[in-house]
Amino acid sequence: MADPHELSEATRDRLQAELDELRTHGRIEMADRIERAREHGDLKENAEYHAAKEEKAKMEARIAQLFGILENAVIVEGGDSDVVRSGSVVTLRYDGDDEDEVERYLVGSIEERHDDLDVITPNSALGEALMGAAAGSSVTYATPNGEMTVVVVDIA
Secondary structure: OOOOOOOOOOHHHHHHHHHHHHHHHHHHHHHHHHHHHHOOOOOHHHHHHHHHHHHHHHHHHHHHHHHHHHHOOOOOOOOOOEEOOOOEEEEEEOOOOOOOOOOEEEEOOOOOOOOEEEEEOOOOOHHHOOOOOOOOOEEEEOOEEEEEEEEEEEOO
């Protein structure tokens, strides 16, 4: 079984709506676009046809991606926790930075992105180190250039 994708219920609903739209209207519109492009003549030199086929391939890849995410979706609710978990918004300060140099991140799936927050996935090195950490604690994680330490300033 594939790794579960932890999503909020709102994100799951949004992704399901996107998948439904692509599978129905998206495919119909793309077929119409390809058909219109075919009418322009020789397919070997028809840039509009090739562009439409490329966009169709990208759309089908997104459909497959959404299907995989939704097939393995686990609904989680972030916030209202004393420890970092999927869905939490964390405020971090990197070791050695000034007290007022903090950064806010959303811990969860990239599909959860909102409020212009960068995302830390729970299975990344930093995400794994943060999971279960409480406000005020320091966590260390491995990077290609050595270990780094961050302080969890706040959890929302």
